[in-house]
Amino acid sequence: MKDEASGLVEPDITVNGRLLTFAEAMSVRVAIGSFRIGLSDLELRRQLGQLADNYDHHLAAVERTMRGER
DSSP states (O other): OBOTTTOOBOOOOEETTEEOOHHHHHHHHHHHHHHHHHTTOHHHHHHHTHHHHHHHHHHHHHHHHHTTOO
């Protein structure tokens, strides 16, 4: 979806059948990216154990989908 005022584009994201607004989609995208950046912290990865690898793998797939990649 494109924000007419700014010209910025965000992915269409539907949660429980409701299409998120531009601002909500932007918030989801930023939250996912921020969490992936956080996963670069070795102490956090140690605390999460195998979950860290799983989160990173699946969040990377979501980011690719949001960019329109397969």
